[in-house]
Amino acid sequence: VWDIRTRKLKQDLPGHADEVFSVDWNPDGEKVASGGKDKVLKLWMG
Structure with a gap:
């Protein structure tokens, strides 16, 4: 996940x-x- 304002990871x-x-x-946002x-679908939970 990149911060587009600071251009940092x-x-x-x-x-x-x-x-x-x-x-x-x-x-x-959760x-x-x-x-x-790679034909993979990932679901990330916050």
């Missing part, structure tokens, strides 16, 4: 073995979903 979310193509989050070239 805020948190590493390991789990994908290849490029991530899509990320979306729940409006409450859940993030990511999908990528």
